[in-house]
Amino acid sequence: MFGDFRAVPPSSMASKLWTIGQVAKAGEVNVETIRFYQRKGLLPVPPRPYGGIRRYDQKTLARLKFIQAAKRLGFSLEEIGQLLKLEDGTHCAEARELARRKLEDVRVRISDLKRIEAALDDLIQRCDRAEGQICCPLISVLESGLK
Amino acid sequence: MFGDFRAVPPSSMASKLWTIGQVAKAGEVNVETIRFYQRKGLLPVPPRPYGGIRRYDQKTLARLKFIQAAKRLGFSLEEIGQLLKLEDGTHCAEARELARRKLEDVRVRISDLKRIEAALDDLIQRCDRAEGQICCPLISVLESGLK
C-alpha cells in the first residue's frame, strides 16, 4: 500500500539516487515531462542497471530546476538547450547575449500587448458610452478593418 | 502567361465576384488560410456552380478583415468565432464582455512579461559587472532555481 520503494523521500542523506517519479515530484513536473526533456536532450538519461530501474542523482534535479527557472524567464526549450551548454559558467558572454536577445524579445511583446491593451480599453469605453445603441462600436470597428 | 482569369483585379466595379486567390491576395493571407477558416466555420463556403469555381463577394473579404483585426487585438480564432456570431451589432453587451475578458487577459500577460523583463535586466547588469569572473551570474542564478 504505502511505503513502496518510490515513496521513500531521499531527504535524509544527500546524494541518494532517485527514481524518475521522485525527481518528477521534487521538480513539480509530470513524469512524462522528464521523459520528454530527455528526448529533447535537455536532461541526461542515466544508465539502466541490467533489467533494473534508472536512478537519478540530484544533478538531474538541479538541471530540471534550471530548466524551470529559465522557462519562467521566457526562454523556449530550444534556448534552454543552448543555455545548458553554457552551464559550466565559463561562457558568460554567450549567456549574456542570449539573455539580451530574450530581453529584446520580451520588450517587443510588452509593447505589442500595450498597444492591444489601449485599443481594447478604448473600445470597451466606447461600448460603455454607446449603451443601447443600434450598432456596437467594438463590432463596427472590427468590421472597418482596424489599422 | 499573365492576364489569366484570376489576375484581373476586381477593382473597377464594386461587388464583383472573386476567386479564392483574389480574396486571399486582397486580405493578405494564404489561400490555405481561407480554406482553413472555412473549415473552422469562420468564413462561409460559397456555393459551387455545378462543376465550376467558387466565387466570393466582398462580404467574405470584409469578414476576413474582421478576423485579421480581431487577431491583432489578441483574440484567438475560437473567440473570433464568438465575436462573429455577434456581428449584427445587436449584442453589444456580450461583445463588450468578451473584450473585457480579453483585456484582463492582456493585462495579466503584460505584468508577467514585466516581471520577466525586470529579472532579465537585472541578470544582464550583473553579468556586465561580473565581467571576467569565474562563474556567470545568469547561469548561477538559474542553477539556484530562481523563485
Next chain:
DNA sequence: CTTAAGCGCGTAGTCAGGTACGGAGTCAAC
C-alpha cells in the same frame, strides 16, 4: 488545341510543449 496558372478537395504534416496509454517489467512489503 494545348499550355499553364490557378482552383477544389481531402488528407496529412508542422511546431511547441507537452499528455496519455498500454503492455511488460521490477521492486518492496504483507
Next chain:
DNA sequence: GTTGACTCCGTACCTGACTACGCGCTTAAG
C-alpha cells in the same frame, strides 16, 4: 508469492494556427 505501486518504452494524441501535397478540373490565352 502475490499484490500493488511504480518504471520502461514506444507510440499516439492534444491544442492552435496554420501550411503543404497531390490529383484532377476549370479557365483564359495563344
